[in-house]
Amino acid sequence: MTYDTVIIDSHVILPTGMIDKNIVIDDGKIIGLTNDIPACDHKINGNGLISIPGAIDTHVHYGVYSPINEAAKTESHAAAIGGVTTMMRMLRLENAFSNSLQPQLTTSSEYHYVDYAIHASIFTQKQIDQMSFCTDKGITSFKIYMNLGGEVGHVYMDMPPNSSNLVASKVNVTDELVEKIVKNAAKLGCPVLVHAEDYESCGCGIKKAKEKNQDGLSAWSSSRSPEFEAKAIKTVCKFGRDYDCVIYFVHIGSEQALLQIQEEKKLGTKIFVETCPHYLTLSYEKQNGYLAKVMPPIRTENDQKAVWNALSNNQIDTIGTDHVANQLKLKLDGDDVWGALAGFPGIGTSLPILLNDGVNHNRITLEQFVKFTSYNAARIFGMYPKKGTLEKNSDADVTMIDLKKEKKVTSELFGSFSDYIVYEGRNLKGWPVKTIVRGELVAEDFEVIGKLGHGKHVSRIITSK
Ligand SMILES: [Zn+2]
Structure with a gap:
């Protein structure tokens, strides 16, 4: 044979x-x-390289500022160069899933270099009623935006395929709606992903800061303080316990949020925690300009330390990038921090940041690196043992890493839709140099050599039923 x-x-x-x-x-x-x-x-x-199960990015926004037929191409290109073999899209649709989901799925299937899975965001009762429509299609996790409502309920939804118009929308994710989503997700046996920021408090915070004419990333941070994260964490964890639902907190980046989560775990809530590379590397104390504006905001050096500690102690389960494929002309379409767009690209730099700042600085071991970048995500989100492992019969997704490779970050390196990157010019040591998806070499030495359309939708199983 x-x-x-x-x-x-x-x-x-x-x-x-x-x-x-x-x-x-x-x-x-x-x-x-x-x-x-x-x-x-x-x-x-391999010539002595490190081989790991292909990396899974749990948190990616694409299809918002360019349609999925273009975004899948550019962002999965960046993923491949960054060693990511499965990207998990945060799908945001305005309408009923029965109308708008299939066109997204059909179009997606033609334009990815790497595999992808989907989390469905829930904004309305109609969408709650159609959560089982999603699970039937292998979409078995749901996102709740507790930060969106009232005066801060503005959000861009995903564009329909082949469109080029932004889909501006207003939503109201009240506690009542949150409870209903959690209840239904529990019934379906699916985890909910929670953006934990209390929108009412954030709305007030922003109003006050604007009245005082404050500006900059420090003002952005204090206008939506860690307290408001803790408040939302408390609210949703109570629902989690009441209905026995698994809560997955996305983008946790403050000490207070981490402490609140520890409290809720003690009370018996089933919780998983994601952080993003930017909470491990950036603080408003050191970062100028508005490029690093993101929700929740980057915090202090002290918070950064707390996140590293939590990661070292395995209190954090996954690394997601919260990658947003946007461009400078939209990002900086305003005169101050309030007018700037939140979110920035990061799918290509996630592994090198973790290798440089984490593994090569002895903050985490390579075994932990594997857990944070694939194994845990595969288990939490119903992809194990297909993904997140190199066991017999699993998909042959392999990321090969050169721990000694040094390279300067530039936005051009990744071929993303984005024309900037917050790490521009940063020298990183430790890079993925071969990305293999289901046995095919998709990227090698910063070049994508795979076939467009090779990436397939990962239909996921229900984990907690
Ligand atoms: Zn996000």
Whole structure:
């Protein structure tokens, strides 16, 4: 028997530790890890590189500022270069899923270089009623935006495929709606992803800061203080306990939010925690301009330390980038921090940031790195053992890493729709150099060589039923 591919001479990192074995791949699947080199059509020489289960980015926004037929192409290109083999899209639709979901799915299937999965955002009763329509299509997690409502209820939804118009919308995610979503998600056995910021408090905070003519990222942070995160965390965790629903907190980046989550865990809430590379690397104390405006805001150096500690102690489960594929002309379409657009790209720099600042600075081990970048996400979101592992029969998604590779970050490096990056010019040591999706080499040495359309939708299973 001749196999498709064997990856030789790499150090394979699993959540349990490192083993030096060859990875045998056939028909897009892992056949096994062996000491010998069986007959094969392609040999990939690892030359001492690190091989890990393909990285999963749990939190990606694309299809908002360019339609999915373009966004999938550019952002999965950036993903491939960044070593990400599965990108999880935060789908935001204005209308009923029965009308608007299928066109997104059909179009998506033609334009990805890497695999993708979808979280569905819920804004209305009509959408709550159609959550099972989503689970039938393998979309088994739901996003709640507690930050959106009242005076701060403005949001851009995803564009319909092939459109080029922004879809500006206003929504009202009240506590009542949050409770209903949590209740229904629990019934379906699905986790909810929660953006935990209390919109009423944030609305007041912003109003006050504007009245005082405050500006800059520090004003942005104090206008939506960590207290308002803690408040929302408390509210949704109560619902989580009442209905026995798994709560996954997206983009946690402040010490106070982390402390509140520890409290809620003690009370018995089932919680998973995601942080983003920017909360590990940026603070408003050191960051000028408006590029790093994001919700929730980047905080202080002290918060940054707290997030690193939580990561080192495994109080955080996953790394998602909260990547937003937007452009400078929209991002800085205003004279102050209030007029700037929130969110920035980050899917390509996630692994190198974690390797440079985390692994190479001995803050996290390579085993932890694997858990945070794939294994935990696959388990939480119903993709295990298809993804997040190199076990026999799992998808042959492999990211190969050169821990010594140094490179300066530029926005051009990734081929994203975005024309800027908050890490511009930063020298990072530790980069993904080969990205393999279901046995196909999709990117190598900062170049995408895969086929457009190779990326497939990962239909997920229900995890907690
Ligand atoms: Zn987000």
